[in-house]
Amino acid sequence: MTEKRKGARSIKDIPPDILEQLNRGEIETANLTEWLAVDQRRLLENLLLQNNRAHYLKPILENVDRLKKQTVNTVNETIGMGLLHLAVQNTDDEFLQKLPTHPADLVRCWAAYTIGRNPDLPLKEKLKRIQLFAADSHFGVREICWMTVRPDISRNLDESLSVLSEWTRHNNENVRRFASESTRPRGVWCEHIDALKQNPGLGLKILEPLRSDSSRYVQDSVGNWLNDASKSQPEFVVEICDEWLRESPTKETQYIIKKALRTLRK
Template identity: 70%
Template sequence: MTEIKRKGARSIQDIPTEILAQLNRGEIETANLVEWLAVDQRTLLENLLSQNQRINYLKPVLTKIDQLKKQTVNTINEAIGTGLFELATGNGDKDFLGIIAVHRADLVRCWATCAIGKNEQLNITNTLKQIQPFAADRHFGVREICWMAVRSKIARNLTKSIDILAQWTASPDENIRRFTTEATRPRGVWCTHLKELKQNPTLALPILEPLKSDKARYVQDSVGNWLNDAGKTQPEFVLELCRRWETESDTKETKYIIKKALRTLNN
C-alpha cells in the first residue's frame, strides 16, 4: 500500500491535530522520527483492538506496560508486541498476528516484529525467515525495531545466524543487506552488546567481506559503524582489515567505509 509522502513536523507541538489523530487511529504512517515519538501507543493499541473486535486484549497488555520499570517508546513497543503475541497464541488467534504484520500503521508492524522475536517455537532459521520482510519494510521505524526484536535470539545462535545472514548480503534489496550488519553490531545502539563479537569480530567476516564496497550509502554507514564498534575492543582487527581492504578494493565506497570505521581510532 503506497502512502502519500509527507515531510512531517519538526517538533511534536507542530504536528497538526488531525495528523496526530490519524496516526493514533492507525490510518497513516509516521513521516519522521518526531511523529514516531509522538504517537500514543496506548491509544493506537485501543483503536487497533476495537477495529478488529479484540478489545478484550486491551487490559492485559496495558497491565504489562504499567509494570515496566522504564517506559520508553522501545520498551512500550516490545511490551505491546509481546503481550499481543501471548494473547493471540493463547487464544489460537493466528489471524490477528497476520493482521498486524501487514497493517497500514508502521508502529503496529513494529509490534508484529516483537511478536516474532518473542516466539520461542521458532528456531533461528525460521525466525530470520519471518523477520526478513520487515527488514525490507518501506518504513525506517520498522526496519530499526525488527533487528532489535530478534537480536537476543541471534546472540544465542550466533554461528548459525551469521551463516544465514551472510547469504542475505547478496540480496538486491539494500535494506536487507543493511540488516545483516545492523543486527550483529558488536555494541549497537539501544540494545545489549554481543560479547562474542566484541572479543572475536573475525566471526563476522562472512557478512562484512561481501559488503566492503557496497553501492548503497545506507549499507556503507552500517558497515562502518560495525567496524567502529569492533575497534573499541579489538582495534588491531579493524586496522588490519582496513589496511587489507585498501589494497584489495580501490573504490570510493570502500574508502568511505574505512574512513567511517576508523573515525574513533584516528582521533
C-alpha cells in the same frame, strides 16, 4: 498525498488531524518526531476495537503500567509481547497474520516482536519471517525488527551469521543492511555480543561481501560495525581496513574505512 509528508519538526507543530490519523492507525509516521508523538495506548485500543479484540486491551495496558521506565521502545516491546502472549493463549493466529502489513508503522513494529520473540519458532524460521520487516520502507520498523531477534542472534551466533551472510547478496539494500546492523558487536540500544567483541573476525562472512556496497545506508552500517570492533580489537580493524584498501580502493570502501577508523583516529 499523506505518503509524501515531511512531517513536523516538533510535536506541538503536528496538525491535529494528522495526529488523529496516526493514533487511529490509518497512516504511518513521516519522521522521528511523529514516531515519538504517537499515543501507543490509543493506537492499540483502536487496533483492537477495529479487529473485535477489545478484551486484549486491559492485560496489555496493565503490563505497560508496570514498566519501570516507559519509553517508546519499552512500550513498543511490551505491547508486541502482550499481543504475542494473548494470541498464543487464544490460538489466534488469524489476528497475528493481519499485523505485518498494517498501514501503521508502529503496529508493524509490534508485529515484528510477535515473530522475533516467539519461543516456538526456530531461528531460521524467525529470520525468514523477519526479512519482510527488514525490507520495510519505514525506518522505525527496520530499526525495531533487528532488535527483536538480536537475543537469538547472540545466542546462536554461528547459525545466524551463516543465514545472514546470504542476505548480503539480496537486491534490497534494507535487507543487506539488516545483516550488518543486527550483528554489530556493540550495537545501539541493545546488549553487546561478547563473542564478536573478542573475535570480530567471525563477522567477516557478513562484512566482506559488503565492503564496496553501492548503498550509503549499508556503508554506514558496515563502518559502524568495524568502529564497534575497533574499541576492543583495534589491530584487527586496522589490518582489515589496510587489506580492503589494497584489494578494492573504491570510493565506497574508502567511505566505510573512514567511518570504521574514526574512533582510532581521534
